[in-house]
Ligand SMILES: CC(=O)SCCNC(=O)CCNC(=O)[C@H](O)C(C)(C)COP(=O)(O)OP(=O)(O)OC[C@H]1O[C@@H](n2cnc3c(N)ncnc32)[C@H](O)[C@@H]1OP(=O)(O)O
């Protein structure tokens with residue numbers, strides 16, 4: 001990419017507004033949610049506490065957290081009309097399309113009539129997104145109509161329970177909790193910015209979240225965790241991975257799960273999820289995927305100066321927990337919804353329609369030729 005193109009391309013380095021929710025890459029590395037370091041949140045909080053922090057402004061006390069978790073548990077059931085729609089979606093549909101459709105469908109059944117309802121809509125979606133994806137998955141793949149109204153304590157546990165048909169062990173529930181915290185919020189990334197643009201027109205919450213899901217789907221953004229898994233499973237040893245990477249470099253292919261638009265030295269989420277992936281590798285007795293992942297990480301750093309981003313070790317972590325690859329990015333949705341909804345609320349609180357300008361690079365003004373002369 002030329003320097004001239006790079007300067008303006010992708011709005012890189014330009015501020016597009018204010019937020020009190022998050023900082024990304026200050027001093028090149030850190031990530032904070034409302035002033036808390038994400039590593040501290042991941043070490044000592046439940047995802048529901050972090051969602052509450054993002055949506056309501058402060059970490060909850062014990063009583064507020066218990067009440068919030070109860071509130072979310074009560075909102076896990078799908079309306080019959082949503083189930084009927086999900087049952088029509090074929091098994092080979094992409095699960096991100098299912099998430100997008102499910103969210104949009106809910107917008108027709110439980111429409112946000114006024115912004116006074118925004119917290120209710122945000123919490124309802126937070127509670128029901130795992131139900132949407134697992135209801136469709138289990139119906140289309142296993143032919144069962146699951147009861148999504150479980151009393152699992154956590155959102156991560158609820159998801160794994162519905163997916164596998166049995167409650168998860170403590171390690172898996174802990175990994176899901178950390179994963180959901182790490183993915184929850186990231187300033188003006190592409191999907192969040194989509195949500196804010198939509199909200200800035202005074203549109204409804206479901207529209208903003210549906211648009212954000214569509215944006216997260218791409219392999220340059222949330223879809224990279226699935227793309228990283230597809231790449232890693234081609235190699236069964238570090239040697240194969242090193243050779244495979246050389247081929248990718250020669251063909252100038254992107255290596256998914258590496259690089260970042262904002263971080264320049266490290267993505268702080270990577271070290272956290274990597275350690276949990278290592279624990280899971282020990283649990284399942286893995287001798288291939290984790291060493292292959294580490295070899296890829298080393299080669300990318302040594303030869304390209306590129307570091308693993310949040311998506312890379314999520315691939316192996318999710319695989320070790322038996323989660324199908326195509327459900328990786330929907331888990332990202334289940335988490336990032338908390339950030340998206342918080343941004344929608346922040347945008348609404350101090351709104352001006354988001355409408356930048358473009359540098360025109362097309363034709364000079366010219367006459368319209370008669371149709372037979374074109
Ligand atoms: C949760 C998330 O969404 S994190 C991001 C997930 N996405 C991925 O992992 C996809 C792979 N990574 C990428 O495509 C990019 O690094 C992005 C999209 C994340 C960031 O894009 P940009 O900000 O445009 O990257 P940046 O300008 O830093 O790239 C610099 C150079 O490194 C190259 N590069 C960046 N990432 C990679 C990569 N993963 N593999 C190979 N080359 C890369 C770019 O092609 C670019 O080369 P060029 O100057 O010859 O065009």
Ligand SMILES: O=C([O-])CC(=O)C(=O)O
Nearest residue numbers: 185186188189190261310
């Ligand atoms: O910030 C970005 O551009 C992408 C990212 O890491 C995220 O959304 O988590």
